[in-house]
Amino acid sequence: MIIHGPNHLKGSEDYDIDTGPVFLTDWYHREYFDVVTDVMSTNLATVLAAGSSQNNLINGKMNFDCSRTTQPCREDAGISKFRFQTGKKHRLRLINAGSEGQQKFSIDGHNLTVIAHDFVPVKPYTVTMVSLGIAQRVDVVVTANGLANGSYFMRSSIQTGCTPSSQPDAVAAIYYPGANTSEVPTSTPQPDTIPDCTESNYPLELTTPVFEITPATVPDITHEIDITFGQNATGNWLWMMNTVSFRANFNAPLLLLAHAGNFSYPTNWNVYNSGTAKTIRVILNNRSPPRHPMHLHGPCPPQPPSKNGTSTNTTRRP
Amino acid sequence: MYELASGAGEWNGTVTNPSNPARRDTHVIRGNGHYVFQYDADNPGVWPFHCHIAWHVSAGLYVNLMERPADIRDHMQIPQIMAQTCRDWATFTNGTVIEQ
Numbered sequence: 001m002i003i004h005g006p007n008h009l010k011g012s013e014d015y016d017i018d019t020g021p022v023f024l025t026d027w028y029h030r031e032y033f034d035v036v037t038d039v040m041s042t043n044l045a046t047v048l049a050a051g052s053s054q055n056n057l058i059n060g061k062m063n064f065d066c067s068r069t070t071q072p073c074r075e076d077a078g079i080s081k082f083r084f085q086t087g088k089k090h091r092l093r094l095i096n097a098g099s100e101g102q103q104k105f106s107i108d109g110h111n112l113t114v115i116a117h118d119f120v121p122v123k124p125y126t127v128t129m130v131s132l133g134i135a136q137r138v139d140v141v142v143t144a145n146g147l148a149n150g151s152y153f154m155r156s157s158i159q160t161g162c163t164p165s166s167q168p169d170a171v172a173a174i175y176y177p178g179a180n181t182s183e184v185p186t187s188t189p190q191p192d193t194i195p196d197c198t199e200s201n202y203p204l205e206l207t208t209p210v211f212e213i214t215p216a217t218v219p220d221i222t223h224e225i226d227i228t229f230g231q232n233a234t235g236n237w238l239w240m241m242n243t244v245s246f247r248a249n250f251n252a253p254l255l256l257l258a259h260a261g262n263f264s265y266p267t268n269w270n271v272y273n274s275g276t277a278k279t280i281r282v283i284l285n286n287r288s289p290p291r292h293p294m295h296l297h298g299p300c301p302p303q304p305p306s307k308n309g310t311s312t313n314t315t316r317r318p
Numbered sequence: 319m320y321e322l323a324s325g326a327g328e329w330n331g332t333v334t335n336p337s338n339p340a341r342r343d344t345h346v347i348r349g350n351g352h353y354v355f356q357y358d359a360d361n362p363g364v365w366p367f368h369c370h371i372a373w374h375v376s377a378g379l380y381v382n383l384m385e386r387p388a389d390i391r392d393h394m395q396i397p398q399i400m401a402q403t404c405r406d407w408a409t410f411t412n413g414t415v416i417e418q
Contacts, residue, residue: 032372039373051373099372102346118342133346135370162349200346204321207340214337215320215356225381227347227369238377239369245378246368250416251408254364254382256401258390270381274359276388281322281356282367283329289349292374296319296343298365298385299357 002093008121008210015141016088023060024094024132024156026053026101026165029071042235049164051100056158056170064167080172081181082154084144091115092140096132101158101165102291103132104194107174108152108187112140114202123208128190131159133200133293149178151185162197162291197291220277229288239288246270319343319355326351344370362386362394 002020009015028035038050055064059080066073084090096103106112106129113126116139130138146152151173158168175181228240238245247268254271257263265271274280286292321340322333329352333339347353368380384390 036373036376040377051371117340118344120341122340133344133370134372135344136342136346198326199324199348199351201321201324201342204324204334204340207321208335209338209341212338213320213341215322215339215358217336219356223383227379239374239379241379241381246380247378251411253404254384255390255394256396256404258364258384258387259394259396261391263384263387271364271384272381273384273387276386278359279356280359280383280385281354282383284347284353284355285328286347286349286351286353291346291348292369292379293344293346293371294353294367295370296355296357296365296367296383298361298363298383299319299359 003119005116005119005121009115009124009141014089015091017085017090019082019090019092021093021095022058022154023097024103024105024170025057025060025096026098026158026163027055027057027062028099029054029069040236040238042231042237044237047237052164052166053099053101053158053168054165055167056101056103056156056165058154058156058170058172061172062167062170068166080154082172082174084142084146084174084176086144086146086148086176088144090142090144092142094130094132094138094140096134096136098134100134101163101168102134102197102200102293103156104159104192105130105132105138105154105156106190107142107154108185108189109146109150110142110144110152112142115139115141117202117207121210123210125202125206127193129193130202131194131197131200133291135293135295136200144176146176147178148176150176150187151179151181151183152187153185153189155189159194159197159200161195200291200293216279219279219281221274221279222281222283223272223274224283225272225285227284227286227288227292241270244268244270319345319357321345321353321355323354324348324352328352329354359385362389364390 038046061080111126113124154172156170158165160168365383368375
């Protein structure tokens, strides 16, 4: 499903063809529950090894060396294939829908013009490689200026400096109209311009949202939250925010309790009540070595008012 | 969310591009670094804010940000289908132990 936002593109920045979603996903041969059991074990070496992926996929496909597994495996499972029309501008909606691996994405011989971060239109900028943390989406426009009978690799690689993987490199094939679609591209990779994984985001100082919004200079309330990693009373390794590792009670939904006027909750539900604040600031400190793709539900990326000039004040469910 | 600042170590109080800061819903905070964001309370509710690495959120890297609680209490309509789901779940878990 594609949700179309306001079209902010004009003239030479517009695109001709919507190539659609391009899912980038690390892939694990173990069941999720088995991985999680190891991630929360009492043995730190087990914890650190658990997140290592076995493959990396573009739109769900990538080959695998079957000699590396005892599980059922098919040689030459195949890769995803895309078609480019010569001279046209193609919009690719990149999505990191994986579990842990930060991705760096590129197309051999082609530039990427970035037009949106997480559905927020940004002033376009052109690069050869983009980085996506888990859950991030980056929309790029690619001008098909390759050879009319050319074929090129699309590549996405897990940034192994921060996430281990025994097969971090995914490829897909892009074919121009005159190309033989049964042949494998022989194109040359882009230079690696994202050699480490200190920060996955494009620099904030270089990012300009197309629809300008100025937030309040002084917020009504500020929460300061520290991320830490440590062991609980049974020695299991857990993640904490302000020293509390979140637990849900699925039999006592928070929203239902709040609706009933109950605003007093156990500490491990990790509720930060902003009361009547109209603007809310969070200062997040990561007091752990790995990076974390922090995702906020609820407040949609603000968009300009609709045509009649009013914004809604009702609850949305993103 | 407005992405006000990010970087290594502690925040020095400076906001990046204060008149039109970057906005998105997922920001990768660097190891041993800071990330400062802000949002407008335009959507009453209890909203998850969490690490999107699957097993980090499973291991507790999650908070609930409650926004405009009085409006949740006084004005929010819990859909009938959600209330029914809660009742069905309560009945189910009354006789079944959930592994979690």
